[in-house]
Amino acid sequence: MKHILLALFLLLSTTASAQTTTDGSVPFKKANAILIQTPDTGRVALRRLASLLQERGYSVDQLNYDLHSLSTKPKTVGKSGLVLSVTALYQPAGLLLRGQYQVPALNMSVPGVAEFSGMEGGANKLSFRELETIGKAYYPEAKLEYLLKP
Secondary structure (H helix, E strand, O other), X not given: OHHXXXXXXXXXXXXXXXXXXXXXXXXXXXXXXXXXXXXXXXXXXXXXXXXXXXXXXXXXXXXXXXXXXXXXXXXXXXXXXXXXXXXXXXXOOEEEEEEEEEOHHHOOOOOEEOOOOOOOOOHHHHHHHXXXXXXHHHOOOOOEEEEOOO
């Protein structure tokens, strides 16, 4: 009887801890967007992000102050040949970063979405880590929040 109660207790405590929600300050599986909490206004934030992206070798494709959005042309990231396009949207909570990638060697017909999944060094996670690096470089003191967006 003691063994059954102990097993039940362990099962319940494991289930309870697995259901604990994250505060968004650490990446969780399938997170596909990063929110940079910044005090900057939309125009300032987008201008600053555009400058940072250009320093990192990206070419800004579209910068629309009226729609509070920015997108880059695809850029090769790392040695794997992965090509990443970054999009950003300013909203009252901060800058929302997302990315889409292609791996030319795989002849992908549909771009992949940068997300925190798969193996470290795999296309999903490599592209997500690049977005994370951009977020940390944008505002080192800022809190990054990880999100799952449709």
